[in-house]
Amino acid sequence: MTGSEASPSFRLAYVPGVTPAKWVRIWKERLPDVPLTLLQVPAAEAPAVLRDRAADAGLVRLPVDRTFFSAIPLYTETTVVVVPKDHVVTAVEEVSTADLADEVVFHPLDDVLGWEQPPGLPAFERPATTEDAIELVAAGVGLLVVPQSLARLYHRRDLTYRTVVDAPESGVALSWPEDATTDLVEDFIGIVRGRTVNSTRGRTPAQAAAQPKQGRGRPDAAGARRQPAAGKTGKTGKTPGRSTRSGSGGTQGSRRGKPRRRS
Incomplete structure (x- = not known):
């Protein structure tokens, strides 16, 4: 880095x-x-x-x-067409670019969709910005196809939008x-x-x-790993200091059982 x-x-x-x-x-x-x-x-x-x-x-x-x-x-983003609220497009939830073929569709100079061929009929002049194009849509002289976030950014009460299913996406x-x-x-x-x-x-x-490294065992308050306490089973499962054999094979000092009664 x-x-x-x-x-x-x-x-x-x-x-x-x-x-x-x-x-x-x-x-x-x-x-x-x-x-x-x-x-x-x-x-x-x-x-x-x-x-x-x-x-x-x-x-x-x-x-x-x-x-x-x-x-x-x-x-x-979803791509939408911005239209006046009383436009015929508002009768449906989705449209295609073919549905816009007879409409004037603005293609502003700051367009972000990268059209190979913008839909609809070209306007007499390209608006300088998307915001300018929105004003022209509100004036009822054409439509505008943009990413949904731009339609929301420049929202007006007299405008709405519908999804364009086959348009480029941003x-x-x-x-x-x-x-x-x-x-x-x-x-x-x-x-x-x-x-x-x-x-x-x-x-x-x-x-x-500052993030502590992960290791085997649980660290104590000082950061040291805890060891098994005396008298507790260790890794092998045996008790430290005790033989695994019982009776006389036990370690010195272990308790003996009761003597067996002679017959």
Whole structure:
């Protein structure tokens, strides 16, 4: 592992639609002395932010350049079409891209689905952002296909969405420069993978060193392994200081039985 063990803080970039709150809460519980700074960045800019070391790691959308970045896929999102609440699409729970063939479907410049061929009819002009496209959908001039988290992020009361069963999906991953796998990055990996605080991975070196080594036998309060007490059976099952034979073959000083009556 490379990197400094004494980094004063951890900087986490994340893209729109990703909610890091749960992982941030766990970080604060486990590493209260290491501030975590959140940086929200557009999806297209996240790789450059990580390359420039403006963040230590990022919650980004796949794919990433695996020749430069390490990445742990976290989940894949459902793709939905955002429509006005009175649109005919709302009559069903799911649609296909073929169902959108006669609709104007916006394809914003910050699209994250990586279409080979976007569905529907192209708009006269591509909106600059997904947020701009949402405003156009609300104006009733077209529809928008996005990951479900973006539909929720830009939710409006006059809009709703339905699942698109055959559209591309967007995966979210934890990513960082491969040559910058610091101890704090390992700590955050442990958190997103659900490792417990007692795991030797995903924790700071000081915590790992404090974990007692497991050995045979139960350690006492001083850390020494307990030995069998005198008079108790040992590993062989024999009582120390006693012969396994009875009667005259016993050890010196053992109690004799009653003498046999002569006839």
